[in-house]
Amino acid sequence: MQKQNIKMRQTVCFKHFSRKGYAVFRSLKVEIRICVLAVPMLAFAHTESLASRADSLEIVSQQMPDIPLSATEVVGMRVPITFAETANNVSVITREDIEHAKVQTVNDLLKLCSGIDVRQRGSFGIQTDISIGGGTFDQTAVLLNGINVNNPQTGHLTADFPVSISDIERIEIYDGASARIFGSQALNGAINIITRIVNKNTAEARMQGGSYGTFGGGASANFASRHYLNRISGDYLRSDGGTPNSGFDKYRAYYQGNYITP
Numbered sequence: 001m002q003k004q005n006i007k008m009r010q011t012v013c014f015k016h017f018s019r020k021g022y023a024v025f026r027s028l029k030v031e032i033r034i035c036v037l038a039v040p041m042l043a044f045a046h047t048e049s050l051a052s053r054a055d056s057l058e059i060v061s062q063q064m065p066d067i068p069l070s071a072t073e074v075v076g077m078r079v080p081i082t083f084a085e086t087a088n089n090v091s092v093i094t095r096e097d098i099e100h101a102k103v104q105t106v107n108d109l110l111k112l113c114s115g116i117d118v119r120q121r122g123s124f125g126i127q128t129d130i131s132i133g134g135g136t137f138d139q140t141a142v143l144l145n146g147i148n149v150n151n152p153q154t155g156h157l158t159a160d161f162p163v164s165i166s167d168i169e170r171i172e173i174y175d176g177a178s179a180r181i182f183g184s185q186a187l188n189g190a191i192n193i194i195t196r197i198v199n200k201n202t203a204e205a206r207m208q209g210g211s212y213g214t215f216g217g218g219a220s221a222n223f224a225s226r227h228y229l230n231r232i233s234g235d236y237l238r239s240d241g242g243t244p245n246s247g248f249d250k251y252r253a254y255y256q257g258n259y260i261t262p
Contacts, residue, residue, distance in 0.1 A: 088178035091115075093171040095196065104208075106161045106168070110191070115175055124237060126248050128159035132189030133175055141179065141186035144193050150185055161193065163254050164235050166204070166220055169196035195256055197231045198222040213240035213247075229258040
């Protein structure tokens, strides 16, 4: 029988209890290690049970019958009146004014109006910001026959008018509070372009050219019948630009049809 000598190694793991000779862990003469096993517990939310719960609004709607409501009219003044009866600060550029102005673009035409700030960074209406009454280019609404044609991305593209000067009958400029009826974007003003249509069969063509590879042309025609008035037009303009990265190609097409009731 072999005799084994077992030598106990004294290991102090807790110095706080080993200062005295009669400490509890020192008197045991054995190595004691205390470990803590942390077992995390996860709470699972049953999505199916939560989704199966009925909504409180749905419960109320099922219990209460539908109540029909009459139409409600919201007006900005005490006495409801039509837009034509309101006092508006409007400036009108007639067809006669357009012909006497001798301008090539709508932007050049708006420069002749007081209260309108036109900041143009390119030729022929390219990259133009239009503001009214000291506002910004995002606070001016542009309308075509009363329909908002503002670019939804940025006001920098507002001056990209869908019609040429030959298609315009008049331009109405609303300044200040009179333009609020056209929406929140018309905070400082609105520009309403009214197109022209001729009650007879006509046709016209035009061409232009200049330096730096500038060339353009356009054509328009009117077709009139007993109950229909039609106008179609299109134009093209291109240029290499007088400075680097200032060239452009511009296409435009427009059609308008009117029906005359008997």
